[in-house]
Amino acid sequence: MILKIRVDDLLRTTLATPSRDLVTRTTGAAIRLRIERAIADAPCPTTLLDFQEVGVLDFSCADEVVAKLLLLIEDEHYVVLHGVDETQAEAIDHVLSHQDLAIAIVPRAGGRQVLGRSTPDLLAAFEAVHAFGSGSPDRLADRLGWSVERTADALQTLALRRLILAANGTFSPLPLQ
Amino acid sequence: MRVVTIPRYFDEKGLDTVAGELQPWPPEDKLLFDAHATRWASPYGFTAMLTAGQALRDRGAELPRLRVPDDQAVSSYWAKAGFFHHAAEYFELHGKVPRRAPVGSSDVLLPVTPIRQSEDVHQVVGGIQQSAERILTSELHLKAPDSMRFSMSLSEACQNVVEHAGGPGWVAVHAYNWRERLKRRVVVIAVCDSGVGFRASLEPTQARHHGDRWGDKAALEDALFHSVSRFPQPGRGQGLAAIKRFVLQHKGRLSIRSGTARLAHLPDWDNGPPLQDGLPFFPGAQLQIVIPSTEALPP
16 A cells, blocks of 8 residues: 655645745755654555655755655655656755665656665666566576675665565565556 | 945945945944945845845944935836835935836846745745746756756755844845856846854854864855754755755856855856955855856857
8 A cells, every 4th residue: 555645735735825846944844744644644654755746846855855754754664756857856866865865766757766875786676676576586686697695685775775675585666656 | 424335336346345344343333325326236236235234233223324326227227126125124215216117127037035934935936937937048048957956056045044044134136148257148146144154153063173263264164165054964054065066067156255254166267266264244144156158148
């Protein structure tokens, strides 16, 4: 089950003067609090934040909404961003990299992407899990042409960063839609 | 009454002259800001003048006088820029003050706008996107994502007032031709506040690291070069870094004056000093961003 939250709806109902822009720390903190409450109230392990109708996202707000949310939510909860545009992705990538955090997104232009702290191995393993589906390190190692140790290391790191799901030695993609 | 002469061309350099005439700060005499011979003011000049008025009021000074420019074309432009609308609150205006003309000119992308709280930043960002999109893309030749980055930088610059200044500030954005200096059209953002300044903002956490070197210059270097913030959280201090990146990407110019120092990121086309220390004191902080068009003006 996925909890879907339209960030533009939160903006509309949080600000005194409606705006499409996610700017300022004050606004970011208010929006994050509403997301935290929605997550606490819903029995879903994954939350999808929809940025499709959001305009400007500045660095301060990216820090308040995305980075702080990742730091505050429980370890078993997953967050995916949807409909993120090029400049929003830049802001999110910057603030997450600065704090050793990462998140999976579906860009507005389509596809999938990891923003924040990552390595070429992590990005390749993330792509493999999403392209080939769930599997053990053995299976994905074959697909990637890597050793099992290298594959397992990358998959475990992705799981620790909440970029993929892990259960009983099987690694699965996050529901990105 | 002490007369403070507003320079003929009131921009960043002009502020240093005005600040010099305001010493010792805060001035005890009643002041007359004399702009009768002023021919032009940049967004920096407008916002800095309002900052002076605000700072004097905050310190309980007698309401200063401001003689408006004699040249009607100049004073009309000042009205169009939204300056007199706000100046009337901080100065006793003398001379012929034109009624505020509706902003329809392509020069004034954002008239002088007060920044007091988070909502004001939303208004600024929303307003600039409505009014400036065409200028930024068709005259400055910025691509659509760069136009968004411009708004992000503007937002971060304004937020510094709300987050750090501890007092109100002003923002203005104009576009004009730097035909002689650069042969390009430029867009200029100025954000000035009369708050505590960088030194006082960072002093509780940074002064001990610098010892005797601590001052306005060290505080500006910490903020601009090392992304230091008065807040301890790791996500803080990134706003100025983001502005700096945007400015560098566009071969623009970023300068910040606070107290007695000014620090600047200078592009190839500017051979001014990157660091000035020992300037006459001026309250708060004053930031200016200049983004040039990617294409030269026709001859």
